[in-house]
Amino acid sequence: MQVRSLLLLLALILVAAAAEAGKNKKEKAKKDGSKCEDWRWGPCVPNSKDCGPGYREGTCKDESKKLKCKIPCNWKKKFGADCKYKFESWGGCSAQTGLKTRSGILKKALYNAQCEETVLVTKPCSSKIKSKSKGQ
Secondary structure, rough: HHHHHHHHHHHHHHHHHHHHHHHHHHHHHHHOOOOOOOEEEEOOOOOOOOEEEEEEEEEEEEEEEEEEEEEEEOOOOOOOOOOEEEEEOOOOOOOOOOEEEEEEEEEEEHHHOOOEEEEEEEOOOOOOOOOOOOOO
């Protein structure tokens, strides 16, 4: 009987500790103390050149804050780093332009970014001819 009581007490302590840990995680997420819910975020502005670490400014009523952000240096797309698209496979090479194209449909707009619903991207055709000799 005493063993059961001890085990029950231990179980209650563990449940209480887990609940407290979950509460601390929620408090850390709201560490800025802002009650404003309608934040407007600007684009990520790199500290130098056109890529790398930087910051984005946000405003809500008369509050403002800055968040750290990063633009990858291989990101040179015209539609911006805050617009995420799901792309189709590359199309065939156009003999007239020497380019191949593919389209993308908007998957997610981060930080209330103004994004186009569909985008069309191009790249030069490869001059290399791929052989299918693997596995044959």
